[in-house]
Amino acid sequence: MHLPISDKIELNILHQNSHQAEKNKIKFNNYNLLCLNIMSSPGAGKTRLLEITLEDLSKKFYSAVLEGDMTTNLDAARLEKLNIPVVPITTGRACHLDANMVSGGLKLLEKKINPNLLDILLVENVGNLVCPAEFEIGEHFKVALLSITEGEDKPLKYPIMFREADLILITKVDLLPHLNFDINELKLNIASTNPKADVIEISSITKSGFHLWQDWISKKILKFKNN
């Protein structure tokens, strides 16, 4: 046996994922297809958000969904009722989507529709406030949902998720009159973690704030298409 050798490589542990994410992004760009990575804890309202959003959005833009789920296709089945292309990605025991999974989902999507015809791809990540924040999938923007039933402190407790997000949607705001919840404290906690993030309050029951969210998406699509 020889003497030990130290190989100083300074290599990012996630470099393989980052490399695949970059390849995904190049594909999205070549298709002129804007990709949003939608993330939140379980039950914050991602699927319901997409159901309501796509009802209107699909009248103006050609949309598709990659639906990440650990064990079922239940959410994908809900979205398929909207008559848009939906590809379920079942992650098994993995608690997040990674770039390889999204690449596989994109290949399945290519069999359903020519992505050149699409304007926007919404990727619903697995419900989890931790791991999805670290794994790039090739998205152009990250959207994080936070429902008010989760508490004002979540941006401080899960700072990486809220730091990484380009837009934070505060969901279930119709419940505000029924809860002892300080939305201003939540907004301060978001601002202290990520002062640059856009923040929109929405309710899937009253539909309040949905016009702002739809405007946000529309502007991003149009800007992306014009670049």
Place this chain on the structure above:
Amino acid sequence: MTKCLILSMEEWAEKKNKKKIVVEKINLKIGEFTCVEPISLINTFNAAVLGSWLDSSEITIETIPFEGKCSKCNRLYFPKKENGYKSPCCNFNLEEIISGRELKIASIDFKEK
């Protein structure tokens, strides 16, 4: 994360001729502002590599402090959750992160058989 680490090691070993080396230490640099809990990474790695070519390797972790820069006075500071990550000097929100996001294999100590 453990899977990504093992895949990175496999990729590195492919260039070294895996059968002719023994990895003694994998030296990581993990930032405090990441989703990685060092002890959990060590435990899951040790479990995942049992019986594999990495079975005898040990992980060491250098923790990189979470450091921000106050956007008002440019002072460096260590953001704290209890203070909402704000700068203690000017009470400004966390804008620039200087360090703490590292997830790196810094070096690999190995022997040739």
